[in-house]
Amino acid sequence: MTHRQFASDNYAGICPEAWAALEQANRGHAPGYGDDGWTQEAADQIRNVFETDCEVFFVFNGTAANSLVLASLCRSYHSILCHRSAHLETDECGAPEFFSNGTKVLLLPGEQGKIDCGAIEIMVGRRRDIHYPKPRAVSITQATELGTVYGVEEIETVGELCRRHGLRLHMDGARFANAVASLDVAPSAVTWRAGVDALTFGGAKNGLPMGEAVVFFDRDLAHEFDYRCKQAGQLASKMRFLAAPWVGLLRDGAWLGHAAHANDTAAYLEACVGAIEGVRVLFPRQANAVFLELSPAVAGGLRERGWSFYDFIGTGGCRFMCAWDNTREDVDRLVRDLRELAADDGAGGAEPAVS
């Protein structure tokens, strides 16, 4: 399949910078299990990006990164607080609980995919006895599952709250690049300077073939993390092929360039659909996703015309995700179809147009 979609940034291929680095890494032999120059350089690049001497590990995917980090922050009788739409709750098949030997995930409400800080206080304060799973970590997603972005001050507020209550703060940054590009701030400002202890730094959705980096800003928390990775089947024997694409992506700032492009494409999509009657944008578009409320006829019509996208039953919306390689021409084709289908839908009078 060559036709570019808006289904997921996972649908996209490998960006040229990562591809070139892979090709270079494929010349000759190098030591296995991370004892190679590429892995060293990729970790150094990440320390450079965050302007601090953090501890870095490379794993195959986000589920492993999130689960193994949370397992190192918690013991089995602890609890992890996250938004009810958090990927680690809804899309990781219980892996955070599994790898932490039973740590309980407690769900928090919050508008537009962001944790409501008052709810953290309530969750922590409502029970302090031995019968309740002791709150130990908070996990926030940046950018969120609903395509919104926590601002610097919002993260600082969560960070402050965590410090006050003795909680560790994890950030699921599957789309961290999109968030940083959207905010136009130093990566350190939305992580360790704001109180984040550990980050899942997403690579796959930013143009890597696969792989996420686990970044511990508090190095003590990384104690024996290498053993966790190995036991979980996340220690790549040919680590240089996980690491080299990171070098290509981070060198010369390609990671932010690709993310900014994806965000811009989403902004363009948002602007184009704004004028279509019967189509409503559901959440403020702040990164690379646009959520639309579409009638079943319009959504079905798009699928018939060959478009793939996710719909979120819980929120009643359809998600259009822009990847690093989606273009404005892709958007124009989608919008043309949307406009035609929405006009037919409106003319048929099956659904009243949403104002």
Ligand SMILES: *Cc1c(COP(=O)(O)O)cnc(C)c1O
């Ligand atoms: C894609 C994604 C992940 C990673 O998922 P894997 O399929 O395990 O790599 C984690 N968190 C969020 C918010 C995501 O969107």
